[in-house]
Amino acid sequence: MTAAKRRAAATNSSSHNEQHQHHQHHQQQQADQSAYEHEYQQLLQQPQSPHATQQYHQRQQQHAPALQQQQQQQQQQTSASSSLRDCSVKLPLDILWLPKSAMRPVGADSSHTDCILVVGVSRPKLAVVFLTVMLISLFLTFHVLYDSAVYNIQAAQAVHERHRLSLAASTAAAAAAAHPNANHLPAFAKPASVGVNQPQLSHPMVFPSSRVHFSKTSRRLPQALIIGVRKCGTRALLEMLYLHPRIQKAGGEVHFFDRDENYLKGLDWYRKKMPHSFRGQITIEKSPSYFVSPEVPERVRAMNASIKLLLIVREPVTRAISDYTQLRSHAATAILPLADSSPPTPPAAAAGSGYGPSTAARTKLQSARGYDNALGSGAGGKETSQRTQRARRTVIGTTTTTAATPTTTLSAAQLAGKSFEELAIFPNGTVNEAYRPLSISMYHIHLHRWLEVFPREQLLVVNGDRLIEDPVSQLRRIEAFLGIEHRVKSEHFYFNETKGFYCLRYDNGDRCLRETKGRKHPHVDPVVVSKLRKFFAEYNQRFYELVGEDLGWPEE
Numbered sequence: 001m002t003a004a005k006r007r008a009a010a011t012n013s014s015s016h017n018e019q020h021q022h023h024q025h026h027q028q029q030q031a032d033q034s035a036y037e038h039e040y041q042q043l044l045q046q047p048q049s050p051h052a053t054q055q056y057h058q059r060q061q062q063h064a065p066a067l068q069q070q071q072q073q074q075q076q077q078t079s080a081s082s083s084l085r086d087c088s089v090k091l092p093l094d095i096l097w098l099p100k101s102a103m104r105p106v107g108a109d110s111s112h113t114d115c116i117l118v119v120g121v122s123r124p125k126l127a128v129v130f131l132t133v134m135l136i137s138l139f140l141t142f143h144v145l146y147d148s149a150v151y152n153i154q155a156a157q158a159v160h161e162r163h164r165l166s167l168a169a170s171t172a173a174a175a176a177a178a179h180p181n182a183n184h185l186p187a188f189a190k191p192a193s194v195g196v197n198q199p200q201l202s203h204p205m206v207f208p209s210s211r212v213h214f215s216k217t218s219r220r221l222p223q224a225l226i227i228g229v230r231k232c233g234t235r236a237l238l239e240m241l242y243l244h245p246r247i248q249k250a251g252g253e254v255h256f257f258d259r260d261e262n263y264l265k266g267l268d269w270y271r272k273k274m275p276h277s278f279r280g281q282i283t284i285e286k287s288p289s290y291f292v293s294p295e296v297p298e299r300v301r302a303m304n305a306s307i308k309l310l311l312i313v314r315e316p317v318t319r320a321i322s323d324y325t326q327l328r329s330h331a332a333t334a335i336l337p338l339a340d341s342s343p344p345t346p347p348a349a350a351a352g353s354g355y356g357p358s359t360a361a362r363t364k365l366q367s368a369r370g371y372d373n374a375l376g377s378g379a380g381g382k383e384t385s386q387r388t389q390r391a392r393r394t395v396i397g398t399t400t401t402t403a404a405t406p407t408t409t410l411s412a413a414q415l416a417g418k419s420f421e422e423l424a425i426f427p428n429g430t431v432n433e434a435y436r437p438l439s440i441s442m443y444h445i446h447l448h449r450w451l452e453v454f455p456r457e458q459l460l461v462v463n464g465d466r467l468i469e470d471p472v473s474q475l476r477r478i479e480a481f482l483g484i485e486h487r488v489k490s491e492h493f494y495f496n497e498t499k500g501f502y503c504l505r506y507d508n509g510d511r512c513l514r515e516t517k518g519r520k521h522p523h524v525d526p527v528v529v530s531k532l533r534k535f536f537a538e539y540n541q542r543f544y545e546l547v548g549e550d551l552g553w554p555e556e
């Protein structure tokens, strides 16, 4: 045996001896105690023996120190265990296993139960906090998992879409190389040639660079505005631009800058009307009446002095006839339900437009019809219907002033019955310049106001007649103006023979503008058309000078 082992054995045996001695001592104490108690019981049974009593007291004195020591030890143990209990953490949940017999059987299956787990809450507040923290952690975990799943799906879609777009582009390039003479053809394929084989493009993706990046979206104030002109294709332009991945559009016409009741609500209100957009996307809103409302340019500049402005124009006489067609259509639908219930409005409401309702009433009526919302479901359907009711009430019996009939009260029925010729030309043969559809077509007057506030480079004039015939060429110009890559191509369109217009091609189907776009115009006397074109020739020249481009509108 080594010295170390011997030492260990010695230590072991000494500690063993100590334990043994302690045990013997304890046993001895217990034996003494029980003997003492036995003796005391006997003494109680024989109280008449003085000798026994004396012996008992002698023994009591002998055992007193040992008893005292034992009591002290017990006290120390009790205080030690109580101090331990104080330090231990007490869980709010008490878990108790009970035998089956502790519970009354509940159903047939209960016979299979051997034990029942009873969980009681001893500290409800702590338990609530504990559970809340658990739930929040669970929610955050799922949120992170969900976000990353969405991210992955979108990233996969983006890569797929880019692949398809590049395939489509290379197919188009190959076709162009195979048929070099086809260059003179319109940029748009008609339905027959667009064909079913043409790749169907979804809404373009949002990632212009090869690096797919998903930033958070937020509602942003518009960085570009389509300011007008009404009936020149503002809706078509917005919907076509929306094919571009970098464009986001406000659904309906917000009329923030031209309606005081909206403008007074402030920019936060306006921002809330905007769609969510990614950083790098351009938000566009269109309200055609911005162009003709004198207070608007200054208000727009106050919001964003570097905003980009899109102005779409059309040959002025055709535009005026289109405007008339729409107003007549609205008046026709306005007369029936409220014809006999609306009080006449005072003559002061007259706008001298020579048309019928005052400017305000007409504006309300026009917007009430939602004709500017041709495609968009747009926000504010309820608001629109309320405006419809107001407008209907206002339009009836509105007093108007014309040179031929100085104070004429036109009902909606009369309004609906008047021809364009009657409204545009006075009986003496002169042009009614105050007739609103004509005054709106005097583009140079309105544009002048805008150019007093914004530099020319911030405004792009879009040719609405060309947009109807060849959207891609106009869109290419707009893409360059907005500083975004050329992405809207001919495969995004097809020509709808029934409608007579190009419609939009989406991944999930094709889409044309509503029937309120492209209404059949009434026949207008060619003499009147010629007279009006001559009338506008001078104004058009002024407009060309302002924009620095001759749009080639006919002069008779």
Ligand SMILES: Nc1ncnc2c1ncn2[C@@H]1O[C@H](COP(=O)(O)OS(=O)(=O)O)[C@@H](OP(=O)(O)O)[C@H]1O
Pocket (backbone or CB within 6 Å): 229, 230, 231, 232, 233, 234, 235, 236, 288, 322, 323, 371, 372, 373, 467, 468, 501, 502, 503, 513, 516, 517, 518, 519
């Ligand atoms: N692709 C396509 N589909 C349908 N309509 C088209 C399209 N492109 C341009 N347009 C012309 O848009 C004219 C309506 O102009 P707006 O949208 O500016 O009207 S509104 O002021 O918002 O009411 C509308 O005028 P009208 O034809 O007089 O109804 C159309 O000629």
